[in-house]
Amino acid sequence: MRLGFRYRRAGNLDRILIPKRAEVARMLAGLPVRPRQRPKEGSLAALSRGPREGGAPLRLIAEIKLRSPSAGDLSRVLTPAERAVCYARAGATMISVLTDRPFFGGSFADLAACREALDAELGAARPFLLCKEFVLDPVQLDRAVDAGADAVLLIVRILERGELPGLVREAEARGLVPLVEVVTGAEMEQARAAGARLVGVNARDLNTLKMDAARAAEVLAGIEPSIVAVHLSGLRGPEDVTRVAGSRADAALIGEALMRQDDPTELLRAMVRAAE
Numbered sequence: 001m002r003l004g005f006r007y008r009r010a011g012n013l014d015r016i017l018i019p020k021r022a023e024v025a026r027m028l029a030g031l032p033v034r035p036r037q038r039p040k041e042g043s044l045a046a047l048s049r050g051p052r053e054g055g056a057p058l059r060l061i062a063e064i065k066l067r068s069p070s071a072g073d074l075s076r077v078l079t080p081a082e083r084a085v086c087y088a089r090a091g092a093t094m095i096s097v098l099t100d101r102p103f104f105g106g107s108f109a110d111l112a113a114c115r116e117a118l119d120a121e122l123g124a125a126r127p128f129l130l131c132k133e134f135v136l137d138p139v140q141l142d143r144a145v146d147a148g149a150d151a152v153l154l155i156v157r158i159l160e161r162g163e164l165p166g167l168v169r170e171a172e173a174r175g176l177v178p179l180v181e182v183v184t185g186a187e188m189e190q191a192r193a194a195g196a197r198l199v200g201v202n203a204r205d206l207n208t209l210k211m212d213a214a215r216a217a218e219v220l221a222g223i224e225p226s227i228v229a230v231h232l233s234g235l236r237g238p239e240d241v242t243r244v245a246g247s248r249a250d251a252a253l254i255g256e257a258l259m260r261q262d263d264p265t266e267l268l269r270a271m272v273r274a275a276e
Contacts, residue, residue: 011207012069017158019102020134027139035145037115039175043128043150044198046093047251048228058244058275059251061130061230062092062258062268064114066105070209073105074259080110081117083264088118088127090268094151096130096253099144106132108147115148130179134158138170151177151198156187157206165194181232185219192227199223200230200253220248237267238274245275 049056064080064087067073078086080097087095097114098106111131118126131149133140136158144152154167164180171178180196182188183205191199201223203216211234223229231249235241236257244252254271258264 012209013158013207016069016100016103016134017136020100020136024137024139027143028137033139033142033146035142035174037145037148039145039150039177040124040126040128041175043094043177044228046128047198047230049250057272058241058249059093060091060241060268060271060275061094061096061251061253062087062090062264063096063098063132063253063255064106064110065098065132065255065259067103068256069103070204071256071259074256075262077262079113080106081113084114085117085121086263086265087258087268088122090265091272092127092268093251094128094130096132096153096255097149099131099133099147108143111144111147111149119148131176135167136163138167141167141171141174141176145174145176149176151179153181153200154178155181155206156190157181157183164190168194168196179230182219184215185222188219188223196227198228198230200232202232204233217247223248235271238270241271241274 047059064083066076084095097111098104099108099111101107115129128150129148130151131144132153135154141152152171156164168178177198179198179200180191181200181202182191183202201216201219203213204211213234220229220231228250229248231244231252235252235254258268261267
């Protein structure tokens with residue numbers, strides 16, 4: 001299955017997607033990947049808080065990215081593998097690894113190194129791994145599985161020709177849980193129509209890089225209980241985690257705040273406490 005794609009939005013996303021299209025074309029021209037890894041089952045259940053009356057804590061997804069268009073270069077004192085182990089010890093439920101190199105400094109090799117280190121350190125008790133990539137074609141899903149991912153990001157905004165339902169099915173067929181990223185209520189409707197069971201609401205508009213926490217809170221509040229909801233972007237300290245823990249969100253992703261720390265252990269532990 002090969003899905004076509006086109007782009008019409010000018011701005012940050014165009015700058016990211018132009019080289020991404022070329023990267024995907026190279027993948028398609030190369031030899032097929034036969035994944036060596038198997039995703040670990042249970043990531044969807046692990047991220048769900050279940051009935052709120054049970055008092056379950058907000059789940060935290062700790063991110064590994066070496067730079068970003070909004071923040072520039074971030075800490076490289078720890079290797080991605082070392083940071084993944086650090087996040088695991090500090091209480092992360094899931095670890096997100098950026099695999100885009102031109103804009104985020106990552107790679108599928110980083111993801112594979114994180115999987116290898118976590119397997120060696122914690123075995124079956126390791127946190128789940130999210131491949132955070134700009135997915136345009138199923139060939140990238142094969143690379144994600146091969147590198148050891150359990151879940152994969154699918155961004156509604158970059159899939160403009162009805163590709164989302166097919167990519168959701170293709171991810172699930174590989175054992176990956178698709179985390180479908182939305183920004184607006186209209187994008188949330190597309191995620192529902194595609195059968196998404198895990199949805200992330202980004203407080204940052206990836207095209208303009210502007211933050212809008214109120215808009216994200218409104219979209220999150222409208223997500224039905226049957227869908228696991230994740231707050232994405234903008235959380236800097238324990239007080240932000242406490243605020244989101246009181247919302248509809250089941251989980252929250254912490255990125256730049258942790259990546260600014262050469263040793264993120266204490267900050268992440270404080271955030272885990274705040275999530276409770």
